[in-house]
Amino acid sequence: MPGTVLLLAASPVGKGCLVDAASVLPVLAAVPPAVLSGTDTANVVELADPLEPQAVLTRLRAAATAPGPLTVYVTGQLQLDRRQRLPHLALARTTPATVRYTALPWHWIREELRLRPTGATTLLLDLHADRETWEWLRAHPLDSGRNNAVYGRIAPPPSRRTVAGPAYMRNIATILRSGHRPPPEQLHQQALARVAAEGGATGADLVLTAPGPLPDDPHAVIADAVRSGRHADAEALAAHHERAAAQAHGPASEDALHWTEVRADLAMFAGDPVRSCRAWLAVATARLNAGQAPDAPAVEAAVDRAHHQWGRIGDAAAARELGAALAELRGRVPGRREGALDHVQRELNRLQTQG
Secondary structure, three states, X not given: OOEEEEEEEEOOOOOOOOEOHHHHHHHHHOOOHHHHHOOOOEEEEEEEOOOOHHHHHHHHHHHHHOOOOEEEEEEEEEEEOOOOOOEEEOOOOXXXXXXXXXXXXXXXXXXXXXXXXXXXXXXXXEEEEOHHHHHHHOOOOOOOOOOOEEEEEEEOOOOOOOOEOOHHHHHHHHHHOOOOOOOHHXXXXXXXXXXXXXXXOOOOOEEEEXXXXXXXXXXXXXXXXXXXXXXXXXXXXXXXXXXXXXXXXXXXXXXXXXXXXXXXXXXHHOOOHHHHHHHXXXXXXXXXXXXXXXXXXXXXXXXXXXXXXXXXXXXXXXXXHHHHHHHHHHHHOOOOOOOHHHHHHHHHHHHHHOO
8 A cells, every 4th residue: 555755844934943944855855755655655745834834734634534654754843822832833934923823733733643543654753942842842742643653853942043954854864865764763763873973963852752552542443444434333433432431531521522523533534524513513512611712722623623524515404504503613713714704604694595
């Protein structure tokens, strides 16, 4: 089965730039796709200094739903948004004041990859952090998802008026250009050793090594069922875990809501946007009723995904019913995309004229 490779290199333009992220892409692009992926053949998607977080999300979502192994190479810098103080991957237009709207929230990466089976996803990361984000990371590990193998390093900010080079990722690319792809753990260790030999490591770098959760993880079983087209089996297993979590911890618990979110994703994979939209609306409402803030990542993600699925509903009656609920939620959770509520209201008006 062919693999998929996503090459993402991003950093702000101007004085806020900490690392020349895109400089590593020509070296990575010179590596044969099969070597980048570790499979016989592979499709490669390259994103060089992208401008819009939604555009990155679209490419990431497509890569996450592709069958076969996925390898994601990310080079760039992390910054915190001022409102929620959550890590984001800075993009070309990002400034300290605009992180929330111009950078890619790191939790979007985790969310898009969460249903992939254990062992199917590898992330190789070469990240730099500004001073504020560096202090935050010392107390909060970067969460890239429990099913994913994660290797790399996060470096502290370079000296003032200095733009760092992506030394770790450049050495990853150099090793791979030999045509041989060692196992990810060995590749990671070899790259770190080369960085240290070049004097590029500060000794303070945060080294990322997370090989992924256990093989009996039910998420892996569900993902296997989806890949083989057994959508009913996947839904039944997720519903079982949702009921068990609700009985053990309560229907509004994080465990129960997690499985409701899984079922919403499964409905999307099965081509049932009505069921998916309804589930995401239920998740968002439950989180808000539990006291979570309208701009909490999990709340925003639920409403955004409900909105996305609503746009795919072909039945006018179902679209009108769910659109009314979505409009009410959008009034409370506007999200990061400007004009989201206006879009719902315009579409509802159009649906009303259809009778």
